[in-house]
Amino acid sequence: MPEPTVPSRRGILFGTAAVSAGALLTACTSNDPKEAKDAADDRAAPVADDTPGRPVTIGFAGPQADHGWLNAINDNARSRAKKYSDVTLEITEGSNDTAAQIGQVQTLINKKVDVLVVLPADGKALTQVGLQAMRAGIPVVNLDRIFASPQAYRCWIGGDNYGMGLNAGRYIGERLKDTPDAKVVELAGVDSLELTRQRTQGFDDALKNYPNITKVARQAADFTVESGQAKTAQLLQAESDFHALWNHDDDQGVGALRAIAQAGRKDFLMVGGAGARSAMDAIKADDSVLKATVLYPPTMAASAIDIARALAQDKGIGGLSEQEIPASITLYSAVVTKDNVDRYLPTGFR
Structure with missing residues (x-):
């Protein structure tokens, strides 16, 4: 399972994306079922609109999918990228060996991808390669397990x-x-x-x-x-x-x-x-x-693809007044019970 140190729980809270992996919840922090439902029903526009923009190559590097959740991370990234006609996804073979993953990210940097999405096997160990990408002018979306320095990523998105x-x-x-x-x-x-x-x-x-x-x-x-x-x-x-x-x-x-x-x-x-x-x-x-x-929704990987595309195309996030994509996005940990399970079944991973 992932190993993030969440930058701040006061940051923007991303919902569990029961309907669309890229949908932004409007401050869905309440534990009141009615309030949570109202917030979910008021979902704003997707992170990035579907109108084709300039072609974007997104490099994706994650750890070995030796767990159901990690496998779902890869599946969410692939399926989300396929929804965009302007996105090419360069995905590496996952590895839990930090040296191997560093080499994979460096290969993506050398290929001059437009933006990187990285779920590091070890956030601290991969911080330097994140810094390397940022210095090369390649924005990094740090997925879940966080790098040791905020200078190593443009946006962090992960669970709580x-x-x-x-x-x-x-x-x-x-x-x-x-x-x-x-x-x-x-x-x-x-x-x-x-x-x-x-x-x-x-x-x-x-x-x-x-x-x-x-x-x-x-x-x-x-x-x-x-x-x-x-x-x-x-x-x-x-x-x-x-x-x-x-x-x-x-x-x-x-x-x-x-x-x-x-x-x-x-x-x-x-x-x-x-x-x-x-x-x-x-x-x-x-x-x-x-x-x-x-x-702890693996749909965060789909949202990371949305964010990466938006960064490469210089777009913002629907539903926010700010022109820039936030520095960090924390997903909300919803409780699934018999009363609401049908709503979340589409996001259940195998």
Whole structure:
């Protein structure tokens, strides 16, 4: 999963793009369902209009697609580029080896692409090549995992890991607010990643508003089905009585649900993270403990293509008074439940 350090949650919030990956939400920061729906219904124009402009070559470099979310990132970038007759997409073979990815970005720079979209395997390690591109006059759209210097990119767009945890905690808190001595457990991601710490911090901060709820256990998994199953089995053995489980990632959630089914447990609710299609299908069926998932939408890659095209063609963003594209765009972590899952199903990744 991605590892950004979000520049600011006070920046512009991009919606989850349930209808169009490039649609800008008008300050959709409310947790009130009606307000959120009204904001979604008032979507402004796409990031860049569809009227053909001058031909643009966009270089796209991302990490190896060894995870459902990362594969969806590549799919979103490709499909969005195909919508524009004036865009040529130069996409590299993804790599988790930072030296290899640096070489791939340098190759795109040498090809003199008009703009770069880079989701770095390691933001800090790829900062220098981002700076190299910017110095060469090639604007860089930094996708999700952020470079160490704002000088290495023209625009950053990514998800809100803290917001994921915060909204998961709020959802669980509201479900359990009338339950005396409620207990929750957490199935985290990889503890060495900053994103995991941000998700945990957001969750813990949300629970502070519910004094009747205590987090009694936490296990860190590895964003894989196998680790999700093994770590959940350990949680279930260690904790015989709890009311909710917050799982950071829907891929490892597949394994978590297997362990829960094998244990025959149905006495708690589960909230996932990221927005996999399998999770949304389970939420819609309403036949398991999984009742919600908090989005970390891979549609950000489609929006990054929109932004890259707009930068190359010297266009702005529809719906904003400013002529220039913002320096940073933070997506909103919507909570998908049985009540709204149909709206988000088109964005669910496999």
